[in-house]
Amino acid sequence: MAKMLQIQKLLVVTHVVHYQWENQLFAYGPYAREIDIWADLFPQLLIAAPCRCEIPPKDAIPFTRPNIHIRPQIQMDGRKWKERIIQLLFLPRLTLGLAKAMHQADAIQVRCPGSLGLVGSILAPLFSPYRIAKYAGQWNGFPGETLSWRLQRSLLRSGWWGAPVIVYGKWPRQPAHVIPFFTSIMDEREIERAKRCASIERPRRPMHILYVGRLTLEKNVHVLLSALQRLQQEGFQFECRIAGGGVLQEKLERQAALLHSAVKILGPLPVQQVFEQYEWADILVLASETEGWPKAIAEGMAFGLVCIGSNRGMIPKMLGEGRGILVEPGDEQALISTLKALSQDTQTFLSISQKASAWAQNYSLERLRQAISELLTQTWGLSPLAPENP
Numbered sequence: 001m002a003k004m005l006q007i008q009k010l011l012v013v014t015h016v017v018h019y020q021w022e023n024q025l026f027a028y029g030p031y032a033r034e035i036d037i038w039a040d041l042f043p044q045l046l047i048a049a050p051c052r053c054e055i056p057p058k059d060a061i062p063f064t065r066p067n068i069h070i071r072p073q074i075q076m077d078g079r080k081w082k083e084r085i086i087q088l089l090f091l092p093r094l095t096l097g098l099a100k101a102m103h104q105a106d107a108i109q110v111r112c113p114g115s116l117g118l119v120g121s122i123l124a125p126l127f128s129p130y131r132i133a134k135y136a137g138q139w140n141g142f143p144g145e146t147l148s149w150r151l152q153r154s155l156l157r158s159g160w161w162g163a164p165v166i167v168y169g170k171w172p173r174q175p176a177h178v179i180p181f182f183t184s185i186m187d188e189r190e191i192e193r194a195k196r197c198a199s200i201e202r203p204r205r206p207m208h209i210l211y212v213g214r215l216t217l218e219k220n221v222h223v224l225l226s227a228l229q230r231l232q233q234e235g236f237q238f239e240c241r242i243a244g245g246g247v248l249q250e251k252l253e254r255q256a257a258l259l260h261s262a263v264k265i266l267g268p269l270p271v272q273q274v275f276e277q278y279e280w281a282d283i284l285v286l287a288s289e290t291e292g293w294p295k296a297i298a299e300g301m302a303f304g305l306v307c308i309g310s311n312r313g314m315i316p317k318m319l320g321e322g323r324g325i326l327v328e329p330g331d332e333q334a335l336i337s338t339l340k341a342l343s344q345d346t347q348t349f350l351s352i353s354q355k356a357s358a359w360a361q362n363y364s365l366e367r368l369r370q371a372i373s374e375l376l377t378q379t380w381g382l383s384p385l386a387p388e389n390p
Contacts, residue, residue, distance in 0.1 A: 006382060007130060010042040011071075011105035013098065014049045015114030018070055019056035025063050025070055026056035029271040030185040030295050032063050037369045038109070039065035041376070048101040049116065050075035057245065059268035071101040076115035095119060102127040107380075112156065113137045113149040121155045124163075130380050131163035135292075138313040139167040139178075142290040164379045168293035168314040179375065183293055184363040185271065191302060191364050193275070198304025198357035202350075203282040206237035207343055210281035210305070212274055212296040215246030218289040220310075220329055222248070225255045225263065227335040232259055236340065243269050243277050278303035282349075283342065289329045291315055297324070301360035304353045308338055323356045 012035060019026040026032070027049075039045040044067050051072040074094045098119055102108055107130035110120040117133075124131050133156050137149060156165045157175055166181035186194065209228070213219055221242060228240055240259075242252065245268035256263040269277070278284075284300035284307045291313040300307050301323065309315040310329040319326055325342075327334040342349050376382065 007042055007107045009044045009046060009105045010107045010109060011046045011048055011101055012109045013116055013120035014111040015116045016049055018049050018051040019060055020051055020053045021055055026060040029059055029061045032061050033185045036063060036065050037365055039068050040369060041373055043067060046071050046105060048073050048098055057268050058270060061270060073097050073116060098123055112152045118148055118152050121152060121161060125160060133165045135165060135167045137292050138290045140171050169317060182363055184365050184368045185295055186299060187365045191361050194302035195361055197279050202353060206239055208280055208282045209238055209240040210277055210284050212243045213286060215244050215248045215252055220287050221252055222255060223330055223332050224285050227332045229259055231336055232262060238262060241266055241277055243274055281305055287327050287329050298360050298363055301356035304357040306342060306349055306352045322352060323359055324352060
């Protein structure tokens with residue numbers, strides 16, 4: 001694979017927690033697979049991020065590229081007021097740690113939104129002309145958004161940053177350096193697996209409903225469970241699996257218990273076991289308050305699932321043109337009506353499934369690697385070396 005000429009060391013600044021365990025470095029699966037792709041393009045990739053020496057959670061996987069190295073930083077993402085005061089006290093130490101890491105690098109990637117992303121977007125222009133930011137959240141903002149996230153977007157739009165920012169979707173009135181982009185965590189072999197799954201007959205009886213993602217308030221899993229409880233009371237037949245972990249897991253488990261054995265909360269799962277859940281499912285529900293480019297929807301579409309998503313971020317474009325169904329986040333009745341309609345209209349279900357699968361299978365890791373290489377060549381003015389095997 002092509003490696004970027006002149007750039008020897010890329011530093012990635014991120015709030016994602018990493019885990020050092022048994023001589024391997026782990027992180028959240030989708031993120032780790034993407035960083036492996038970036039590591040194919042540079043001789044060395046350094047990561048400035050929080051790092052714990054403990055057993056990683058189940059949804060974490062090891063990085064597979066030997067040229068990836070960690071530069072541990074202070075974790076700065078607490079939300080309670082006491083945690084924020086502590087963060088302010090540690091800010092000078094964090095700034096010094098990031099500055100030392102940036103001094104070692106030739107190029108810098110800052111990943112936002114997040115506390116380290118905020119500090120990184122302020123510091124990076126002082127250290128390298130070769131910069132790129134990835135904003136993985138909802139670029140057009142949303143009600144209740146934190147001041148920190150709004151500030152990060154303002155910095156990245158500004159002349160101070162003055163370098164490429166890749167975002168999910170094309171939005172009006174953005175400067176030229178804000179560039180629409182995509183992401184993926186499925187390689188071409190896994191895309192073929194999804195394609196085979198997409199050809200099976202659906203929906204099943206009872207209908208199989210899936211959620212994949214973090215168990216946090218803004219994901220509205222509690223709304224899904226409430227809708228399913230009402231459907232069960234009406235005699236609607238279904239099975240539901242919730243794949244993911246987070247601060248609300250125990251509370252959601254208590255809510256799921258009211259539906260008896262119809263709902264299973266699986267907790268965090270490694271990537272390959274998540275793919276098994278897509279093979280099991282007919283419908284994916286992800287009706288969050290805010291989203292960027294949700295990987296779960298792109299993956300579910302590739303497997304031929306009918307996806308029900310909120311009208312937020314890039315979801316309307318992903319599910320547009322008959323590829324899925326949009327609902328207002330928090331609208332329990334809309335979920336109920338949509339699930340009933342899909343169970344009764346097989347032709348509509350199959351049409352959505354086929355369109356979704358055909359669209360999503362275009363977004364492989366291999367295409368992501370090529371797109372990143374082309375983007376860096378165009379924006380940094382560098383020519384890639386001759387292709388070689390990573």
